[in-house]
Amino acid sequence: MAVAFRDALAQLLKARFPVLYIESFEEQRVIAEVSAVARDATLVRTPRAVWTWSVTTGLVQPDGTARKGTTEPADALDAALRIDEPSLLVFKDLHPAHGGADRPGNAGVVRRLRDLAAAFKAGPVPRTLLLVSPVLQIPPELEKDVTIVDFPLPTEAEIRQVLDAIIAANSGSGRIRMALDDLGRERFAKAALGLTLHEAENAFARAMVNDGVLDAHDLSVVHEEKRQTVRKSGLLEFVDAAVDLADVGGLENLKRWLAKRDGSWLAEAAAYGLPAPRGVLITGVPGCGKSLTAKAVSAAWGLPLLRLDVGRVFAGLVGSSEQNMRTAIRTAEATAPCVLWVDEIEKGFADRSGDSGTSARVFGSFLTWMQEKTRPVFVIATANDFERLPPELLRKGRFDEIFFVDLPTRVERASIWRVHLTRRLRNPAVAGDLAVDDALLTELAAFSEGYSGAEIEQAVVAALFDAYAERRPLRRDDLVRALAAMVPLSVTQAERIDAIRSWADTRAVAATAAEDWDLGGRPGAGDGRPGAPPQRGHGGRAVEF
Template sequence: MNTSDFSDAFERTFKARVPFVLVQTAERARAMELIREVCARQTVGAYVHTLSKGTCELSGGRVVNEDRSVVGAIDFAGQQMLQRQNLTFILTEADEIETDTAFSRHLLDTVILASEKGGALVAVTTKPVWGQLQRQGMALTLSPPDQDEMLSLIRRQIADYRTLMPIEWDEADERRAATTLAGVTKIEAENIIAMMAASGSIKKTDFAELNRAKDGIFSNISGIERVEIRANALQVGGLSGLKAWLERKRPLLTADLRERGIRAPRGVLLVGVPGCGKSLSAKAIAASFEVPLYRLDLANLMGMYVGQSEGRLREALDTADRVSPCVLWIDEIEKGLGATGSDSTGVTTRMIGQFLFWLQESSARVFVVATANDVSQLPPELLRRGRFDELFFVDLPTEEERRDIIRLYVESGQLAELDPSLLEELVQGSEGFAGADLEAAIKEVVEEAFLHGDASVGADLFISSFRNIVPLSKTSPERIEAIRGWGRERAVPASGKSLTRAEDVTPMRRAVLLR
């Protein structure tokens, strides 16, 4: 629930004298502020317990019971309810109520007493509650500030700085910042904005710092792994069709699309020949979108106990929602969700269902980049429309793409620009090479230049390095041709064009529109 919905729901439970209210939130201070506002509009007595002060009056803060233990607070609440009607007690440290324990039963007895005396106990916690206790009342969830609340918070805070320092952000920048900070708490958002203002100005170029600050909050999250992106490793040769599609989708990832009734782009599934840049594309996409990159390793989520794997996947996907907007990279997805037929317990089937439900229903701005080599293992439901926004096939690079890739690796290796005739000879001699094969050939030349100087690098060294590479298309031609045959018939070419004649190929699912 957002702030408005939570306040309304809590006020109704308060007026109805529901004997037990569970408030699930990670923002205790924000929840207490809202609860205090609701209680101030009523005429019944309300008290709050904290470990630092004991039990105090909610409105004035006067200590009424110096016993700081939670058990002592519950005993005091029971005693007061026996003497007075319609009292409300708020517990901020009731952390042992998840299961059937002595403490949970003690609390349950007091809740039953509250129902008889028109009283109420409110537990503010991040944890779930024992079922028997939960059935005595209501559970309310206070979510982090939504996009509109975050926008109001940012505007209020920036307004305080406008007379003190240069503020370059306009309304569009404020909305983008609100989208970026979705998932963080109110105090975390205030701290991030204050930290940015500490530099003496707030500029349009500060969004990279905004992302880093948010990423620092979730640096120790579980389930997914943060991937650092090196700027010098983000150039991807070729794949013009994929690049054009991504460029059109890029503004939509952080835009406010609610008026149009559409959601942000969900992601792409990249299938194709090993070594042709699928994994590198995930890093380049995150860099282009200017959002952090996280990697989900489905194989590492597998547990030995019943329900453990599904629980770990749920936790990982919930984490991805919290750190959004981001790119979630799932490398070789068929190894985690593949239909291998060896799963006798149904774990894989349940994980597929859970993942697909999240992919279909989650409204968080998580752009999924899943890669696959062996497409025969992918479950058919994963390829259905509505899961991913598009299915791209990454084929062996064309002549033009090989020319671009060779130039990129020569430049990144700080080698001299190739003579046009030598470049053309390398392009023609690398037919069937994947991007990884081209990288390996250039790497050998770069190593020689490092060891013996640039003067040792000549045309003969380039030619011999390329001749020493035996690509996978030659060592395993049947496998590569099977992959290419599948991709040509069922996916959009990432290069923007087919490698074969139109009459030899089943028509593509959909053409990629280029601008």
């Protein structure tokens, strides 16, 4: 348990705050921690006896004896008022009785709580009422009497103790093989951050019985447990990342930058003096791999991928948008280390007229969090429309780097063709005599000059449909015909793409490696499809990583 919580609670007890409120699902952990503080004479001047109450047990004395006739909340509060010894009374799940701002409770219970607060504050004996509930629910009448105390989720050290205990308990059984070194255990403990101790223990136990081996591959089981937490928030989407950086054709400069930051949230990197990376903004031509890169980073780093749908933040009741954003941020930090993907960020935070400044406040809170966050949440934001990007978003400190993704070079196009053809020609009946060799890739890369990665993928799909319609293997002519029938974005949006490149020349780093420019030719350099529009080459600074 963090020392900060114990110190904060000790200060509140010494100052004789009458009513405290802790929002937590971990009742037993809360009771253990507050009991340690209340009974420690070095933390509080006067040690306090710890009482507990629930609707099923009634008021239970420090020796474990339950007082009769105290299962009803009103009766229990009356009994608490009559206690004349230094005490800390922990009431579990009292919120249905006292209600909240949007849910009226029992008027008698609310009145008794106010009486109790006044009596505890003025009385000669130090007494404090501690409300523990999984939801934060305070009626307006009690807002000035109740003090909220933050109870943090388990630390990495606490989770590591649980993991080590489970490993020690099962190492000698012979049924489960442990294949985790010290670094592997650190990764498991960090992966479970954001879970309760009970949830973490369940995840570790499930990982062990999954295949009889506990190794790095079982991290996905821990991520699955986190998925439940994310789904319950309703604002973030847990995305399955089934692709790797090797599945992203080209963009070698960006991939090298990302590869160097793999594992930078671990203790080894912190000891080296490195901070956890903040994130990247990826902008450029639509259909060139920005979203695919976000998914690939998650899989390559072995971190959960959360997608923030800004539209959900602004949905719901009037005035709830700010709270939705805080909830989304809190969920992401509870899931850390993780990758937070904000797709088409310029659309989500576009100017919304007539919202009385709501969008500006929500965007401001998001920017402040990005600037000041300390938890390892790596933000990947993608954008297609640079003109709608707020200037504040581009300031240094929000992102570690801004990358520009242009239409693929000849080398990158060959790589993209290889990825899609190899993936879809695993069945010999589909591949036939078509060999995915350098000669075919070079020819297709030349024919697809000016095409984006998404357009190349659709050309492969269209060619497969043609072959399937005739129930025969895929042929080279099918691919060429699919390309010829497609009008690429570089033709229909030539002026727009030119404007995007002009913007990126001085504001972003090129995602394409310099060697791919030199060896592969720049888009529209005359090596490809006849009639392709002339283009100026890649925008973005040619920085090498």
